[in-house]
Amino acid sequence: MSRRGVLFFCLAFLPAAWTGTAAAQDDAKPADTRQVERPGRTGLPLPRFVSLRAAEINLRIGPGVRYPIDWVYRRRGLPVEVIDEFETWRRIRDHEGTTGWVHQSMLDGRRSVMVTGKARLLRRAPEAGAPGVARLEAGVIARLEGCEGDWCRVTVDRFGGWLRRGEVFGLYPGETVP
Numbered sequence: 001m002s003r004r005g006v007l008f009f010c011l012a013f014l015p016a017a018w019t020g021t022a023a024a025q026d027d028a029k030p031a032d033t034r035q036v037e038r039p040g041r042t043g044l045p046l047p048r049f050v051s052l053r054a055a056e057i058n059l060r061i062g063p064g065v066r067y068p069i070d071w072v073y074r075r076r077g078l079p080v081e082v083i084d085e086f087e088t089w090r091r092i093r094d095h096e097g098t099t100g101w102v103h104q105s106m107l108d109g110r111r112s113v114m115v116t117g118k119a120r121l122l123r124r125a126p127e128a129g130a131p132g133v134a135r136l137e138a139g140v141i142a143r144l145e146g147c148e149g150d151w152c153r154v155t156v157d158r159f160g161g162w163l164r165r166g167e168v169f170g171l172y173p174g175e176t177v178p
Contacts (some may be wrong), residue, residue, distance in 0.1 A: 041085045050092075051076045053108040059100035063089030070100050079113045079170030087155045095169040100137050111144035111177065113154060113170035115163070123159035126151030133161040144170065147177040 052073055059071040064087040073094075083099065084091035090107060093099045095114055115136045123130040126148055134156065136142070141162070142154035151162045154170065165171055 002050065006144075016088040041087075044082075046085065047081050047083045047093075049079055049081055049111060049172075051108045051110060051112040052076060052080060053106050057102055059092075059098070059102060059107045063087065063091070063098060063101045067101065071098060077108075077143070079112045079114055079141070080107075082107070111161075111170065112141050113168035115140045115142070115143050115151065115167060116169050117167065120163055121168045122154070122156065122159060122163060124161055126153075126162040130162070136163075142168070144177060145169070147175070152177065 010119040029178065050140050051121050052075065054078045054148045055074060057073040058069045059073060060067040061070045061176050080092040080094050082090045083093050086101075089101045090104055091099060092107075095116070115138050117138055119135055120131040122136050124133050136156060140156060145153040145155060145160070145163065147153070150165055152165055152168070154161065154163055154168075165173070171177065
């Protein structure tokens with residue numbers, strides 16, 4: 001067989017053979033549609049929560065400075081979820097579901113949470129009946145110190161105390177936070 005004949009055979013029939021194998025494998029195992037934690041290029045899990053490092057951060061529609069700015073964040077410490085990685089760029093999602101790309105240098109691995117819903121009572125101890133330390137309005141950002149069960153220890157300015165997991169954005173259900 002000539003070189004041209006071998007090339008024609010490879011281009012015509014081998015892609016069809018690979019496609020048939022993939023289809024057979026797909027039929028053998030049902031698709032899993034759950035959100036699964038997976039390592040990104042950095043080796044860190046995806047998705048994961050981080051905080052915004054700077055007081056002003058550009059959210060771009062693609063991973064690079066050549067892409068237009070879609071939004072500008074002006075809240076240092078805002079918790080966001082990293083959902084994808086491309087080289088030094090991270091695709092993030094905020095508490096409203098807005099997604100876009102920011103440079104990794106604009107993100108901080110130190111965790112924070114944001115109070116959601118209505119005003120919440122920051123409690124002295126991780127108990128529903130514990131006395132209050134401060135009243136936190138919705139949208140307040142707190143530094144996350146750690147969690148024990150359904151309660152998380154946070155710090156806001158000079159006030160430290162406990163909030164329930166369900167009262168904040170920036171945590172996954174059942175996530176272990178040391």
